[in-house]
Amino acid sequence: MLGLALLGACDDAPRVERGGDDCQAELVALRVEVVTADGARVSGATVTATNVTSNVSITGVTxxxxxxxxxxxxxxPSPVRVVAQAGSKVSSAERVEWTCDSCNCVPEPGILTLRLNP
Structure with a gap:
């Protein structure tokens, strides 16, 4: 009997749309990992990302x-230049591209590892 009740959910009957928005309410973030030249993770490093077209920046701390x-x-949607700094150590700048749809933009790569110069 239970099996027949579940089969009813698999038919082609019209469904009521919930009217919800599939777009994410929170902004999609790029995960930036900062490491030393020998690969140790760095707490308290400053990460700065700058849009190469508008020159608008976001800064965060690890x-x-x-x-x-x-x-x-x-x-x-413009490419972004990302760099990290901890004290006098600075990473090379890396470029991140964003792929956008009607809702959100996703970074490529999704995870960026910045290595501080020795």
């Missing part, structure tokens, strides 16, 4: 795991 998620899709 947490105790050496990760920052401050860089987000508000800088999209």
């Amino acid at each position: 947490d105790e795991q050496g990760v920052s998620t401050a860089v987000n899709e508000s800088l999209a």
